[in-house]
Amino acid sequence: MVLPESATDTLRDGELPGPYPVGAYAAQLKRRLLEFARVQLVGEVWGFRSSAVRVYFELRDGRGALPCSMWRTDFDALGTPLVDGLRIVVGGGCDYYPGSATSSPSFTFAVTELHVEGEGDLLLQLERLRRRLAADGLFEPQKRLVRPLLPRAIGVVTGERGKARDDVLAGLRRRGWAGRLVWAFAPVQDRHAAPAIAAALRELAAIEEVQVVIVARGGGSLADLFAFCDEGLCRTVALLRVPVISSVGHHTDRTLIDDVAAVACSTPTHAAEAAVRIDCRAARSDLLAAARRLDAHGRRAILDRARALGHLSRAPRQHVARNRRHLHQLVRELRASARRACEEGQSLAGVHLLVLGRVAARTRGSEAAKRARELERLSLALAAHDPERTLARGYALVEDRLGEPLPSAATARSAGDLRIRFHDDTVDAKVPISDG
């Protein structure tokens, strides 16, 4: 089906074209509307409502109105609450829901971008300035500064009557820090704020004892916080000799001073804790422990070595004593052993003696009998040769007067005086001279 492209097409034949199916016409209408250029519109919000997937509102001004809608997820991501009468700028294009047999058609301006009027200009301006500062390398110098762990003096730039002042004090109390705090009170949101804050920062940085500076301000609209996006202020901060810790607005706000500062914190309390990076009470406790350990090492360095030297000096004496004890023990064992050996030897000798005695006794008896028998034999042999036994058988022995036997007649003649011995007695005789 081809629908006429324009009204002139329908007039050419003098009658209205169609009839066309309404759905086809509605689809054609949707296509035509989508071809409309995407634009930005400005007006006031009316009748804001939301469903699960989209939000709806009307954008009105004195001459007309337009129904608008936006994806719920896109709207929630903006974080901009809409109330009736708020002037906003929306970006998007026309859209048309052709409906169906059971649902109504609807026209809507499909919003893809949204911001509060005026804010967009500020944001754009801010973004341009951010890029310029970044291009000039002003985001880095503060980050390169050394932030002391424990500053003796801290400068604070804030509003005199703001809550930020109490929050800074609370943060410092939480750290247990009670040093010197230099307050530089300045306006924090009107057109005089930026120069005043910059002047205060310069003066604080000129004081030698100030080692870190906090710039703190509570929350507010972007317009309220715009003083902290001032180019002059940001350039001053970037080139200061002391580190600057910023805490401006809520955690969702991001001002330019946050970009150029050494550290950007979400709250003034956190800024104070970032200025004093240690818990002073814990640090005192740690330091005491370190001092004790050093003392212990110092004492032990001497005592341990003295103890070791003493041990070494006693070692030779103990060695000698130990060996002496060992030697005495050996001597005692030797004596005991010798005594035992003597006793055992004596015991054995006694046994031997006994045995020998018995053997000797036995031997002595048989020898005596043998000798007696021998003696008797010899006696008998001797007796057999005894002249007395011959005399007893009747023979007589002729001797001289001296008792010498005269074995021959010649010796008898020469002796002259004879003695004739019989077995029972002797008889003297004389050889006659004639024989002689």
Added chain:
Amino acid sequence: MADERSYEAAVARVEEIIRRLDSGEAGLRETLGLVREGRDLVEYCAGELEAVSRGLEELKLEKLVARLEAERTASEVGARPGTEPGGREGNR
């Protein structure tokens, strides 16, 4: 030299010294030297902690600046020949 010290550097050095001593590798001479250096650093750190423990001293910038300028003026006047310390300059 003491002005060049910083609390964080001193604490880091003390921790390094204690680690070295705990290792037991340091000889007697080195141990005594490290203990002496450590005690000196602990004393410095204690002084820094003491400085931020005496009670919060809150000053307003303008008053502090005025006081510092007065001190500087006094020291300049004191240094000028023929002027008594603490003397007032007539035209200021």
